[in-house]
Amino acid sequence: MIKQKHFIDVDQLSLKQIEQIFSKADKYLKKPLNSSLKGKRLINLFFENSTRTRSSFEIAAKNSGAEVVNIDVSTSALKKGESEKDTILTLNAMEPDFITIRHSFGGIVKKLAEYSDRAVVVNSGDGAHAHPTQALLDAFTIYKAYKFKKITEFKKLTVAICGDVLNSRVARSNIRLLTMLGAKIHLIGPPTLLPKNMDSANLKIFYDLKEGVKGVNVIMALRIQKERMMSCFIPSISDYFKVYGITRDVLDLAKSNCILLHPGPMNRNVEIESSLAEDPKVSQVLKQVRHGVAIRQAVLELLA
Ligand code: CP
Numbered sequence: 001m002i003k004q005k006h007f008i009d010v011d012q013l014s015l016k017q018i019e020q021i022f023s024k025a026d027k028y029l030k031k032p033l034n035s036s037l038k039g040k041r042l043i044n045l046f047f048e049n050s051t052r053t054r055s056s057f058e059i060a061a062k063n064s065g066a067e068v069v070n071i072d073v074s075t076s077a078l079k080k081g082e083s084e085k086d087t088i089l090t091l092n093a094m095e096p097d098f099i100t101i102r103h104s105f106g107g108i109v110k111k112l113a114e115y116s117d118r119a120v121v122v123n124s125g126d127g128a129h130a131h132p133t134q135a136l137l138d139a140f141t142i143y144k145a146y147k148f149k150k151i152t153e154f155k156k157l158t159v160a161i162c163g164d165v166l167n168s169r170v171a172r173s174n175i176r177l178l179t180m181l182g183a184k185i186h187l188i189g190p191p192t193l194l195p196k197n198m199d200s201a202n203l204k205i206f207y208d209l210k211e212g213v214k215g216v217n218v219i220m221a222l223r224i225q226k227e228r229m230m231s232c233f234i235p236s237i238s239d240y241f242k243v244y245g246i247t248r249d250v251l252d253l254a255k256s257n258c259i260l261l262h263p264g265p266m267n268r269n270v271e272i273e274s275s276l277a278e279d280p281k282v283s284q285v286l287k288q289v290r291h292g293v294a295i296r297q298a299v300l301e302l303l304a
Contacts, residue, residue, distance in 0.1 A: 005249075006111075006116070006120055009130040019151050020268075020302065022087065022151065024301060026055060028297045029294045032297070033063055034065065035065040037301065038064075039062075040071065041109045042058075042096065043100070044069070046071075047073055048229070051105050051264075054124070060294075064159065069096070071091070088113075088121075089228050092115065097119060097304065098122055098303065098304075100123075104126075104227075108127070133296055134169075134174050138174055138286055139177055145284060149300065154181035156244060158185070158186060159183050159220060161186070162221050163187070164223060165193060165194050167193070168223075169185070170222060178202075184204075185203040186206075187206070188205075188212035190232065192233040193233055209243065216255065218258065218261060219251065219274055221271045223265060247276065248276060260285075262283075
Protein backbone atom coordinates (compact mmCIF):
# COMPACT_ATOMS: atom_id res chain seq x y z
CA MET A 1 0.00 0.00 0.00
CA ILE A 2 2.75 2.44 0.95
CA LYS A 3 4.83 3.59 -2.02
CA GLN A 4 8.05 1.88 -0.86
CA LYS A 5 8.46 -1.32 1.15
CA HIS A 6 9.73 0.41 4.31
CA PHE A 7 7.97 3.20 6.22
CA ILE A 8 10.41 6.05 6.79
CA ASP A 9 8.22 9.17 6.80
CA VAL A 10 4.69 10.42 6.23
CA ASP A 11 5.33 11.77 2.72
CA GLN A 12 5.18 8.15 1.46
CA LEU A 13 1.45 8.14 2.25
CA SER A 14 -1.34 9.30 0.00
CA LEU A 15 -4.25 11.28 1.46
CA LYS A 16 -6.44 8.22 0.88
CA GLN A 17 -4.06 6.09 2.95
CA ILE A 18 -4.04 8.66 5.77
CA GLU A 19 -7.84 8.54 5.75
CA GLN A 20 -7.70 4.72 5.87
CA ILE A 21 -5.26 4.81 8.81
CA PHE A 22 -7.55 7.20 10.73
CA SER A 23 -10.60 5.09 9.98
CA LYS A 24 -8.88 1.87 11.12
CA ALA A 25 -7.47 3.62 14.22
CA ASP A 26 -10.97 4.80 15.11
CA LYS A 27 -12.14 1.19 14.89
CA TYR A 28 -9.23 -0.03 17.08
CA LEU A 29 -9.95 2.60 19.73
CA LYS A 30 -13.37 1.03 20.19
CA LYS A 31 -12.30 -2.61 19.77
CA PRO A 32 -8.51 -3.09 20.06
CA LEU A 33 -8.30 -6.90 19.93
CA ASN A 34 -8.33 -8.60 16.52
CA SER A 35 -6.35 -11.15 14.53
CA SER A 36 -5.26 -9.08 11.52
CA LEU A 37 -1.55 -9.73 12.29
CA LYS A 38 -1.91 -13.32 13.51
CA GLY A 39 1.20 -15.33 12.66
CA LYS A 40 3.31 -12.16 12.14
CA ARG A 41 6.39 -11.22 14.19
CA LEU A 42 7.64 -7.75 15.09
CA ILE A 43 11.09 -6.88 16.43
CA ASN A 44 11.57 -3.63 18.37
CA LEU A 45 15.15 -2.39 17.93
CA PHE A 46 15.68 0.86 19.84
CA PHE A 47 19.19 2.31 19.87
CA GLU A 48 17.79 5.34 21.70
CA ASN A 49 15.55 5.43 24.79
CA SER A 50 11.77 5.34 24.55
CA THR A 51 8.74 4.74 26.74
CA ARG A 52 5.78 5.56 24.49
CA THR A 53 6.83 4.45 21.00
CA ARG A 54 8.43 1.15 21.94
CA SER A 55 5.70 -0.02 24.31
CA SER A 56 2.88 1.14 22.04
CA PHE A 57 4.34 -0.75 19.05
CA GLU A 58 4.47 -3.82 21.30
CA ILE A 59 0.89 -3.40 22.54
CA ALA A 60 -0.35 -2.53 19.03
CA ALA A 61 1.23 -5.65 17.51
CA LYS A 62 -0.05 -7.90 20.32
CA ASN A 63 -3.56 -6.39 20.12
CA SER A 64 -3.64 -7.48 16.48
CA GLY A 65 -2.37 -10.99 17.24
CA ALA A 66 1.34 -10.61 16.34
CA GLU A 67 4.30 -11.82 18.42
CA VAL A 68 6.88 -9.27 19.61
CA VAL A 69 10.59 -9.50 20.38
CA ASN A 70 12.26 -6.55 22.13
CA ILE A 71 16.01 -6.30 21.54
CA ASP A 72 17.89 -4.91 24.53
CA VAL A 73 20.68 -3.03 22.77
CA SER A 74 22.68 -2.72 26.02
CA THR A 75 23.06 -6.53 26.24
CA SER A 76 23.21 -7.27 22.49
CA ALA A 77 26.20 -8.17 20.31
CA LEU A 78 26.41 -4.46 19.41
CA LYS A 79 28.25 -4.16 22.74
CA LYS A 80 30.85 -6.62 21.38
CA GLY A 81 31.43 -4.38 18.38
CA GLU A 82 28.91 -5.79 15.89
CA SER A 83 27.85 -3.10 13.44
CA GLU A 84 24.32 -1.80 12.96
CA LYS A 85 24.37 -3.20 9.40
CA ASP A 86 25.22 -6.72 10.65
CA THR A 87 22.57 -6.39 13.36
CA ILE A 88 19.88 -5.73 10.74
CA LEU A 89 21.17 -8.49 8.41
CA THR A 90 21.10 -10.90 11.37
CA LEU A 91 17.61 -9.98 12.59
CA ASN A 92 16.21 -10.00 9.03
CA ALA A 93 17.64 -13.53 8.56
CA MET A 94 15.35 -14.71 11.39
CA GLU A 95 12.44 -13.81 9.10
CA PRO A 96 10.38 -11.38 11.17
CA ASP A 97 7.66 -9.40 9.38
CA PHE A 98 8.50 -5.99 10.90
CA ILE A 99 11.54 -4.33 12.48
CA THR A 100 10.83 -1.01 14.17
CA ILE A 101 14.01 1.05 14.55
CA ARG A 102 14.84 4.13 16.62
CA HIS A 103 18.27 5.72 16.32
CA SER A 104 19.85 9.01 17.33
CA PHE A 105 21.34 9.55 13.84
CA GLY A 106 19.02 11.28 11.34
CA GLY A 107 18.71 9.37 8.05
CA ILE A 108 20.19 6.09 9.28
CA VAL A 109 16.89 4.17 9.40
CA LYS A 110 16.43 4.53 5.63
CA LYS A 111 20.00 3.30 5.12
CA LEU A 112 19.60 0.35 7.51
CA ALA A 113 16.29 -0.59 5.87
CA GLU A 114 18.25 -1.42 2.68
CA TYR A 115 19.71 -4.45 4.55
CA SER A 116 16.26 -5.84 5.33
CA ASP A 117 14.86 -7.71 2.32
CA ARG A 118 12.17 -9.58 4.25
CA ALA A 119 11.09 -7.52 7.24
CA VAL A 120 9.33 -4.20 6.69
CA VAL A 121 11.30 -1.54 8.56
CA VAL A 122 9.28 1.10 10.39
CA ASN A 123 10.99 4.32 11.43
CA SER A 124 10.37 4.87 15.14
CA GLY A 125 12.32 8.13 15.20
CA ASP A 126 15.75 8.91 13.70
CA GLY A 127 17.72 11.86 15.05
CA ALA A 128 16.07 15.15 14.14
CA HIS A 129 14.81 13.71 10.82
CA ALA A 130 11.43 11.96 11.17
CA HIS A 131 8.95 10.25 13.50
CA PRO A 132 6.08 9.32 11.18
CA THR A 133 3.82 7.40 13.58
CA GLN A 134 4.06 10.27 16.10
CA ALA A 135 2.88 12.74 13.46
CA LEU A 136 0.01 10.42 12.50
CA LEU A 137 -1.11 10.04 16.12
CA ASP A 138 -0.84 13.81 16.65
CA ALA A 139 -2.99 14.53 13.58
CA PHE A 140 -5.44 11.80 14.62
CA THR A 141 -5.71 13.41 18.08
CA ILE A 142 -6.57 16.75 16.46
CA TYR A 143 -9.06 15.00 14.13
CA LYS A 144 -10.79 13.37 17.12
CA ALA A 145 -10.73 16.47 19.36
CA TYR A 146 -12.41 18.57 16.63
CA LYS A 147 -14.79 15.71 15.77
CA PHE A 148 -13.82 15.86 12.10
CA LYS A 149 -15.57 13.56 9.65
CA LYS A 150 -13.09 14.05 6.79
CA ILE A 151 -9.39 14.88 6.64
CA THR A 152 -10.16 17.83 4.32
CA GLU A 153 -11.38 19.64 7.47
CA PHE A 154 -7.72 20.18 8.50
CA LYS A 155 -7.79 23.06 5.98
CA LYS A 156 -9.77 25.06 8.59
CA LEU A 157 -6.99 24.83 11.20
CA THR A 158 -3.92 26.78 12.25
CA VAL A 159 -1.46 24.73 14.31
CA ALA A 160 1.28 26.41 16.37
CA ILE A 161 4.37 24.25 16.82
CA CYS A 162 6.38 25.80 19.65
CA GLY A 163 9.89 25.43 20.97
CA ASP A 164 12.85 23.34 19.90
CA VAL A 165 11.89 22.82 16.26
CA LEU A 166 15.53 22.63 15.16
CA ASN A 167 16.25 19.38 17.02
CA SER A 168 12.78 17.84 16.69
CA ARG A 169 11.92 14.91 14.40
CA VAL A 170 8.36 15.22 15.73
CA ALA A 171 8.17 18.77 14.36
CA ARG A 172 9.58 17.77 10.97
CA SER A 173 7.13 14.89 10.43
CA ASN A 174 4.26 17.05 11.72
CA ILE A 175 5.17 19.88 9.34
CA ARG A 176 5.19 17.43 6.41
CA LEU A 177 1.89 15.81 7.41
CA LEU A 178 0.00 19.00 8.31
CA THR A 179 1.16 20.55 5.02
CA MET A 180 -0.20 17.52 3.12
CA LEU A 181 -3.49 17.91 5.02
CA GLY A 182 -3.75 21.61 4.15
CA ALA A 183 -3.45 23.09 7.67
CA LYS A 184 -1.70 26.40 8.31
CA ILE A 185 1.37 26.18 10.54
CA HIS A 186 3.00 28.72 12.87
CA LEU A 187 6.52 27.74 13.91
CA ILE A 188 7.40 29.56 17.13
CA GLY A 189 10.66 29.66 19.06
CA PRO A 190 13.92 31.48 19.64
CA PRO A 191 15.96 32.10 16.45
CA THR A 192 18.57 29.59 17.69
CA LEU A 193 15.97 26.79 17.76
CA LEU A 194 14.15 27.44 14.47
CA PRO A 195 15.52 26.10 11.19
CA LYS A 196 16.29 28.69 8.50
CA ASN A 197 14.41 29.03 5.19
CA MET A 198 11.23 27.30 6.38
CA ASP A 199 8.73 29.99 5.32
CA SER A 200 6.27 28.72 2.75
CA ALA A 201 2.71 29.38 1.60
CA ASN A 202 1.21 27.56 4.60
CA LEU A 203 3.97 28.17 7.17
CA LYS A 204 4.99 31.29 9.08
CA ILE A 205 7.88 31.77 11.49
CA PHE A 206 7.42 33.67 14.78
CA TYR A 207 10.08 34.55 17.34
CA ASP A 208 7.43 36.12 19.60
CA LEU A 209 5.30 33.42 21.26
CA LYS A 210 2.35 35.73 22.01
CA GLU A 211 2.17 36.87 18.37
CA GLY A 212 2.47 33.31 17.09
CA VAL A 213 -0.33 31.76 19.15
CA LYS A 214 -2.90 34.49 18.46
CA GLY A 215 -6.08 32.82 17.13
CA VAL A 216 -4.60 29.35 16.60
CA ASN A 217 -6.69 26.17 17.01
CA VAL A 218 -3.92 23.86 18.24
CA ILE A 219 -0.75 24.47 20.25
CA MET A 220 1.87 21.74 20.07
CA ALA A 221 4.64 22.24 22.63
CA LEU A 222 7.92 20.50 21.87
CA ARG A 223 10.43 19.09 24.32
CA ILE A 224 13.72 20.90 24.74
CA GLN A 225 16.04 18.20 23.36
CA LYS A 226 19.07 18.57 25.58
CA GLU A 227 20.60 15.38 24.13
CA ARG A 228 20.67 16.89 20.61
CA MET A 229 21.96 20.36 21.52
CA MET A 230 25.52 20.77 20.32
CA SER A 231 26.07 24.17 21.87
CA CYS A 232 24.32 26.77 23.98
CA PHE A 233 20.97 27.47 22.28
CA ILE A 234 19.14 29.08 25.22
CA PRO A 235 20.44 31.25 28.09
CA SER A 236 18.85 29.09 30.83
CA ILE A 237 15.84 26.82 31.42
CA SER A 238 14.13 29.42 33.65
CA ASP A 239 14.63 32.17 31.04
CA TYR A 240 13.25 29.83 28.37
CA PHE A 241 10.06 29.17 30.37
CA LYS A 242 9.54 32.91 30.96
CA VAL A 243 9.71 33.70 27.25
CA TYR A 244 8.58 30.50 25.48
CA GLY A 245 6.75 28.40 28.12
CA ILE A 246 3.11 27.55 27.32
CA THR A 247 1.11 28.98 30.23
CA ARG A 248 -2.58 29.82 30.76
CA ASP A 249 -1.89 33.43 29.75
CA VAL A 250 -0.42 32.20 26.46
CA LEU A 251 -3.32 29.79 25.88
CA ASP A 252 -5.80 32.65 26.41
CA LEU A 253 -4.46 34.31 23.24
CA ALA A 254 -5.42 31.30 21.11
CA LYS A 255 -8.97 30.38 20.00
CA SER A 256 -11.27 29.69 22.98
CA ASN A 257 -11.51 25.97 22.04
CA CYS A 258 -7.76 25.62 21.41
CA ILE A 259 -6.29 22.23 22.36
CA LEU A 260 -2.81 21.54 23.67
CA LEU A 261 -0.54 18.73 22.48
CA HIS A 262 2.87 17.55 23.62
CA PRO A 263 4.54 14.41 22.18
CA GLY A 264 6.24 13.59 25.50
CA PRO A 265 8.35 13.13 27.42
CA MET A 266 7.53 16.54 28.94
CA ASN A 267 9.86 18.85 30.81
CA ARG A 268 7.22 20.31 33.14
CA ASN A 269 7.56 24.04 33.73
CA VAL A 270 10.15 24.27 30.97
CA GLU A 271 8.16 24.09 27.73
CA ILE A 272 4.72 23.67 29.34
CA GLU A 273 3.13 24.77 32.63
CA SER A 274 2.67 21.65 34.73
CA SER A 275 -0.97 22.28 35.73
CA LEU A 276 -1.92 23.04 32.11
CA ALA A 277 -0.46 19.73 30.95
CA GLU A 278 -2.87 17.99 33.35
CA ASP A 279 -5.96 20.08 32.59
CA PRO A 280 -8.37 17.70 30.84
CA LYS A 281 -10.28 20.62 29.26
CA VAL A 282 -7.30 21.50 27.04
CA SER A 283 -4.53 18.93 27.37
CA GLN A 284 -4.51 16.04 24.89
CA VAL A 285 -1.24 14.57 26.18
CA LEU A 286 -2.59 11.24 27.47
CA LYS A 287 -5.07 10.97 24.60
CA GLN A 288 -2.07 11.21 22.26
CA VAL A 289 -0.56 8.20 24.06
CA ARG A 290 -3.82 6.21 23.83
CA HIS A 291 -4.24 7.11 20.16
CA GLY A 292 -0.63 6.02 19.54
CA VAL A 293 -1.55 2.37 20.09
CA ALA A 294 -4.54 2.49 17.70
CA ILE A 295 -2.59 4.41 15.03
CA ARG A 296 0.33 1.94 15.20
CA GLN A 297 -2.11 -0.99 14.87
CA ALA A 298 -3.54 0.68 11.78
CA VAL A 299 -0.09 1.41 10.30
CA LEU A 300 1.16 -2.16 10.88
CA GLU A 301 -1.98 -3.54 9.25
CA LEU A 302 -1.53 -1.27 6.23
CA LEU A 303 2.14 -2.30 5.91
CA ALA A 304 1.35 -6.02 6.32
N1 CP B 1 6.98 10.75 21.78
C1 CP B 1 7.92 9.79 21.86
O1 CP B 1 8.54 9.42 20.88
O2 CP B 1 8.11 9.31 23.13
P1 CP B 1 9.14 8.17 23.53
O3 CP B 1 10.53 8.75 23.41
O4 CP B 1 8.80 7.80 24.96
O5 CP B 1 8.97 7.01 22.60
